Amino acid sequence: MTLALETTDLKVQLQLGEDWFTVCDLSLLVPGRGVAALLPDGRQVALFRDRAGELYAVDNRDPFSGAAVLSRGLTGSVQGRPFVASPLLKQRFDLRSGQCLDDDTVSVATYEVRAAG
Amino acid sequence: MTATPGATPTIVLVGHGMVGQRFLEALAERGLTATHRVVVLCEEPRPAYDRVQLTSYFSGKTPEELSMTDMEFIKDHGIELYVGDPAETIDRDARKVTARSGLVVDYDVLVLATGSYPFVPPVPGKDAEGCFVYRTIEDLLAIEAYAKARATTGAVVGGGLLGLEAAGALKGLGLTSHIVEFAPRLMPVQVDEGGGAALLRTIEEMGLSVHTGVGTQEIVTDASGAVTGMKLSDGSELAADLVVFSAGVRPRDQLARESGLTVGERGGIAVDEQCRTVSDPHVFAIGECALAADGRVYGLVAPGYEQAETAAATIAADETEQLSFTGADLSTKLKLLGVDVASFGDAHGTAEDCLDVVYSDSRSGLYKKLVIGRDGTLLGGILIGDADAYGTLRALTGSVPPISPESLVLPAGAGGGAQLGPSALPDEAVICSCHNVTKGTIRGAVTEHSCTTVPEVKKCTKAGTGCGSCVKILGQLVTAELEASGVEVDKGLCGCFSQTREELYEIVLALRINTYQDMLDRYGRDGARGGDGCDVCKPAVASIIASLAPTIGASGYVLDGEQAALQETNDHFLANLQKNGSYSVVPRIPGGEITPEGLIVIGEIARDFGLYTKITGGQRIDMFGARVEQLPLIWARLVDAGFESGHAYGKSLRTVKSCVGQTWCRYGVQDSVRMAIDLELRYRGLRSPHKLKSAVSGCARECAEAQSKDFGIIATSNGWNLYVGGNGGATPRHADLLAQDLDDAGLIRLIDRFLMFYIRTADRLERTSTWLERIPGGLDHVRDVVVEDSLGICEELESLMTAHVANYADEWATTINDPEKLARFVSFVNAPDTPDPVVGFVPERDQIKPDLPLLTIGHRPLEGSAQR
Ligand code: SRM
Ligand SMILES: Cc1cc2nc3c(=O)[nH]c(=O)nc-3n(C[C@H](O)[C@H](O)[C@H](O)COP(=O)(O)OP(=O)(O)OC[C@H]3O[C@@H](n4cnc5c(N)ncnc54)[C@H](O)[C@@H]3O)c2cc1C
Ligand code: SF4
Ligand code: FES
Numbered sequence: 001m002t003l004a005l006e007t008t009d010l011k012v013q014l015q016l017g018e019d020w021f022t023v024c025d026l027s028l029l030v031p032g033r034g035v036a037a038l039l040p041d042g043r044q045v046a047l048f049r050d051r052a053g054e055l056y057a058v059d060n061r062d063p064f065s066g067a068a069v070l071s072r073g074l075t076g077s078v079q080g081r082p083f084v085a086s087p088l089l090k091q092r093f094d095l096r097s098g099q100c101l102d103d104d105t106v107s108v109a110t111y112e113v114r115a116a117g
Numbered sequence: 118m119t120a121t122p123g124a125t126p127t128i129v130l131v132g133h134g135m136v137g138q139r140f141l142e143a144l145a146e147r148g149l150t151a152t153h154r155v156v157v158l159c160e161e162p163r164p165a166y167d168r169v170q171l172t173s174y175f176s177g178k179t180p181e182e183l184s185m186t187d188m189e190f191i192k193d194h195g196i197e198l199y200v201g202d203p204a205e206t207i208d209r210d211a212r213k214v215t216a217r218s219g220l221v222v223d224y225d226v227l228v229l230a231t232g233s234y235p236f237v238p239p240v241p242g243k244d245a246e247g248c249f250v251y252r253t254i255e256d257l258l259a260i261e262a263y264a265k266a267r268a269t270t271g272a273v274v275g276g277g278l279l280g281l282e283a284a285g286a287l288k289g290l291g292l293t294s295h296i297v298e299f300a301p302r303l304m305p306v307q308v309d310e311g312g313g314a315a316l317l318r319t320i321e322e323m324g325l326s327v328h329t330g331v332g333t334q335e336i337v338t339d340a341s342g343a344v345t346g347m348k349l350s351d352g353s354e355l356a357a358d359l360v361v362f363s364a365g366v367r368p369r370d371q372l373a374r375e376s377g378l379t380v381g382e383r384g385g386i387a388v389d390e391q392c393r394t395v396s397d398p399h400v401f402a403i404g405e406c407a408l409a410a411d412g413r414v415y416g417l418v419a420p421g422y423e424q425a426e427t428a429a430a431t432i433a434a435d436e437t438e439q440l441s442f443t444g445a446d447l448s449t450k451l452k453l454l455g456v457d458v459a460s461f462g463d464a465h466g467t468a469e470d471c472l473d474v475v476y477s478d479s480r481s482g483l484y485k486k487l488v489i490g491r492d493g494t495l496l497g498g499i500l501i502g503d504a505d506a507y508g509t510l511r512a513l514t515g516s517v518p519p520i521s522p523e524s525l526v527l528p529a530g531a532g533g534g535a536q537l538g539p540s541a542l543p544d545e546a547v548i549c550s551c552h553n554v555t556k557g558t559i560r561g562a563v564t565e566h567s568c569t570t571v572p573e574v575k576k577c578t579k580a581g582t583g584c585g586s587c588v589k590i591l592g593q594l595v596t597a598e599l600e601a602s603g604v605e606v607d608k609g610l611c612g613c614f615s616q617t618r619e620e621l622y623e624i625v626l627a628l629r630i631n632t633y634q635d636m637l638d639r640y641g642r643d644g645a646r647g648g649d650g651c652d653v654c655k656p657a658v659a660s661i662i663a664s665l666a667p668t669i670g671a672s673g674y675v676l677d678g679e680q681a682a683l684q685e686t687n688d689h690f691l692a693n694l695q696k697n698g699s700y701s702v703v704p705r706i707p708g709g710e711i712t713p714e715g716l717i718v719i720g721e722i723a724r725d726f727g728l729y730t731k732i733t734g735g736q737r738i739d740m741f742g743a744r745v746e747q748l749p750l751i752w753a754r755l756v757d758a759g760f761e762s763g764h765a766y767g768k769s770l771r772t773v774k775s776c777v778g779q780t781w782c783r784y785g786v787q788d789s790v791r792m793a794i795d796l797e798l799r800y801r802g803l804r805s806p807h808k809l810k811s812a813v814s815g816c817a818r819e820c821a822e823a824q825s826k827d828f829g830i831i832a833t834s835n836g837w838n839l840y841v842g843g844n845g846g847a848t849p850r851h852a853d854l855l856a857q858d859l860d861d862a863g864l865i866r867l868i869d870r871f872l873m874f875y876i877r878t879a880d881r882l883e884r885t886s887t888w889l890e891r892i893p894g895g896l897d898h899v900r901d902v903v904v905e906d907s908l909g910i911c912e913e914l915e916s917l918m919t920a921h922v923a924n925y926a927d928e929w930a931t932t933i934n935d936p937e938k939l940a941r942f943v944s945f946v947n948a949p950d951t952p953d954p955v956v957g958f959v960p961e962r963d964q965i966k967p968d969l970p971l972l973t974i975g976h977r978p979l980e981g982s983a984q985r
Binding site: 022023024028030031032033035036037038042044047050051061065066067068069072073074075076077078079082085087088090092 | 612613634647648649650651652653655656679681682683685686687689690694696697698940941944945946947948951953954955956971972
């Protein structure tokens with residue numbers, strides 16, 4: 001594949017305060033599937049990439065169960081809103097806002113994320 | 118309000134039970150709560166709750182979930198509700214009620230809705246410690262506490278409706294349970310002799326002991342005064358350390374009696390057709406405490422609701438709405454201990470000259486009787502074991518059914534089983550008898566009030582919100598009505614595809630489409646093409662692609678390429694996700710047969726990785742508590758010892774259970790273990806719309822429980838009988854016999870066809886049991902297709918299966934040999950060696966369990982969300 005060369009150089013980075021924290025190679029993000037990253041302060045972040053190449057990052061902890069599993073959920077989009085469905089009890093979370101689509105009162109934190117050379 | 122408080126007329130309700138609550142709603146609907154002061158005296162420590170569903174407390178419903186009282190409603194209507202404060206005296210001359218707390222309320226209208234109390238026969242020892250009744254949430258809490266603390270055997274006095282419910286509850290609490298019934302059969306009021314016999318057999322098979330035709334003479338106690346058993350009228354003694362009296366109920370008319378109101382000879386506050394007491398125009402009585410104008414006391418909730426409406430309408434003195442209560446239908450349908458029991462209309466055939474149509478199959482616990490008048494009018498009936506037709510039959514009562522009565526009771530497959538849909542019913546047919554809602558009203562909800570879903574229709578008409586027995590027919594009616602009024606009922610799989618799963622399967626097979634993206638971009642709905650799909654269609658399409666993989670040129674490995682992104686987490690990690698984020702590992706143990714060495718290897722692996730082990734309900738061993746990064750290491754050791762994935766995580770074949778069979782068992786007539794192993798190895802890894810389970814029994818004693826499986830096999834002296842469509846779980850279903858006395862090859866050929874036909878035509882997450890019930894023509898159709906080859910597709914079905922079998926490879930072995938895939942088995946992409954700190958364990962019974970404080974659960978799960 002010719003694209004591979006360009007993408008392997010790119011890194012996924014999360015914004016933490018002023019700084020950008022490098023997580024991994026972009027090539028490790030399979031479209032539609034998440035990965036989890038451990039932050040220096042112990043927080044966990046779930047990172048996703050959609051089919052169009054856009055990146056998303058939300059807190060990895062599923063607020064309904066307490067388990068750190070959101071990175072392992074299925075992704076999709078509903079009415080133009082990209083979401084991940086918790087693998088435990090299937091509640092969906094908007095990947096842009098962190099808002100739970102099945103319960104107005106619940107949301108998860110979101111992070112700025114980019115792919116950089 | 119314009120009137121001064123003193124001048125506001127006051128309605129006092131005594132008793133806040135089911136009927137009392139309904140009465141308050143009826144007052145509010147008629148605007149009476151705005152013009153009147155409404156005071157409620159409630160004896161129980163909690164406001165009205167759903168007594169009909171009381172027993173569901175034992176299956177996990179909390180008292181809060183059983184509540185029928187919306188506190189907003191009480192507040193919004195300014196109702197003064199005094200909980201835990203019963204009325205003690207009524208002064209009818211002064212029109213005053215005094216409550217236990219000393220509260221005195223003046224009334225203009227007094228409504229008594231005091232319900233019933235359980236009758237306890239006056240046997241010696243009846244008040245001993247360990248004796249209970251079964252009426253309130255408090256009763257259940259007390260029974261539960263006593264059963265857990267100090268009882269192992271329970272006896273229920275009374276084999277009626279409530280007695281059976283209570284006995285089931287005791288069994289559920291783990292007690293050995295007995296039912297003692299004075300009459301010669303169970304449920305003497307509702308069912309006749311034949312029905313009682315069918316019921317008896319089924320209930321005994323569940324492990325309850327039934328003693329009919331004997332009375333309780335004395336409760337025996339020990340020195341401390343606690344129950345140890347009872348003496349029966351036949352001279353025998355029954356050991357029991359907990360007794361529940363369920364020998365009928367009596368109206369609570371004491372308060373009325375003391376205040377000089379007329380009560381019936383056998384109890385009940387006498388009222389007229391408006392539910393006004395015959396003695397005092399200011400006092401009404403409704404529900405189970407009332408003796409209706411037809412001389413009966415009704416012990417069911419539906420007549421009580423009707424009385425509540427009647428009393429409210431009378432109080433409102435609404436000219437346009439003159440309701441009266443002249444009697445009610447005693448139809449009932451319930452699921453007792455998992456057995457359908459229904460009776461409706463003139464169930465005992467008391468009308469002159471009436472005739473019976475009876476179908477009875479004691480082997481499967483079926484008994485169906487219809488009572489038919491001389492002119493062909495359906496008068497009533499009894500259904501035991503299968504009450505699916507109840508909704509339709511009850512609604513047809515009083516008319517001449519459009520098809521012959523025989524075909525209404527014969528099961529499908531026995532030459533009958535005519536499908537009489539709700540379309541055959543007249544508009545005035547009562548569909549929901551709890552709330553007296555007719556078919557016409559339900560149609561109106563769709564056509565005039567633009568309801569488009571069952572929940573909307575329920576809200577609009579109240580139909581289906583009582584006992585729930587009409588919900589099935591309600592659903593059929595709503596769909597039929599929507600279709601008739603031209604509303605397109607969207608049968609599409611999800612927001613991304615307008616096709617059903619079956620249609621998608623046909624597309625994939627016919628056009629050899631082997632990627633999800635291709636499917637979505639070519640066949641998705643307009644807005645969905647080119648997009649990301651959703652969590653419903655991704656696994657569904659992935660499953661279709663996997664089932665057909667060799668035929669359509671896809672990889673059969675579910676983590677290959679794009680397929681990895683489509684799988685639910687369980688399939689993606691080839692293990693089952695647990696509540697704390699760890700996984701469980703289940704190696705395949707075909708037929709449940711395992712060598713000592715195999716057992717030792719599993720034991721060693723579990724010990725070395727610190728896993729919790731448990732024997733599953735599927736005749737194999739589950740190891741819990743593995744972290745993602747441990748999974749490949751565990752698999753490597755298992756694969757090394759000759760094990761492979763058991764697909765406990767997949768919508769695919771789970772286990773083929775076996776009994777020990779002919780080789781060892783003195784009754785066995787075939788080698789059930791060998792057949793189970795052959796079948797498990799043949800169908801392993803087969804992805805399907807839902808999980809598939811099977812079992813093989815070596816003779817008709819059925820120790821492997823094959824009749825509860827998707828495909829179950831029972832040995833005969835001539836070969837094998839194949840049963841299909843069985844199910845355990847929440848809605849158990851006995852499998853139907855598909856074919857008899859097959860030889861080995863014939864059996865396998867038929868299962869190949871059956872499974873492939875199911876995979877082709879079922880909906881997503883539809884087990885074979887629901888599929889068989891749903892598809893037009895049911896079992897007969899399936900038999901035509903897979904036995905008679907009526908569609909000419911059997912050859913194709915067989916070759917699809919042959920391709921699957923040839924293409925099978927163990928997913929664990931494939932994964933541990935693929936470094937790129939292995940890299941995904943880490944907790945953190947940026948710290949592959951660090952385990953997830955949220956996955957923690959604490960000791961329990963010499964093993965481990967998830968450390969719950971680490972999870973600190975903050976929210977309740979969505980209702981039903983796990984089913985999506
Ligand atoms: C482990 C086991 C319980 C045990 O400790 O024994 C089990 C565990 C689970 N069962 Fe089961 N079932 C287990 C035997 C059964 C049986 C008994 C049997 O197979 O003989 C039944 C009833 C038979 C049947 O399926 O008809 C059973 C009926 C269910 C159902 C209800 C299915 C239904 O059609 O109503 C579900 C829910 C579902 O699938 O939607 C379920 C779902 C589950 C899930 C997958 C729930 C979940 O999503 O987490 C559990 C996860 C297993 C895990 O994490 O490893 N389990 N489950 C049993 C595994 C058997 C095996 O070796 O594979
Ligand atoms: C386990 C069980 C299962 C049942 N299953 C079904 C079923 O499947 N179908 C069906 O139709 N029916 C069923 N029933 C019967 C149904 O629950 C009753 O018909 C219904 O509850 C009657 O309503 P009610 O308001 O008249 O009486 P209740 O619901 O009993 O309410 C009466 C209330 O009045 C209170 N009270 C009494 N005296 C006073 C006083 N002096 N002051 C203040 N409060 C007082 C009582 O404490 C009680 O809370 C079942 C009953 C039980 C116990
Ligand atoms: S089903 Fe028959 S052969 Fe199998 S163990 Fe039971 S009695 Fe023996
Ligand atoms: S018949 Fe009971 S809810 Fe409809």
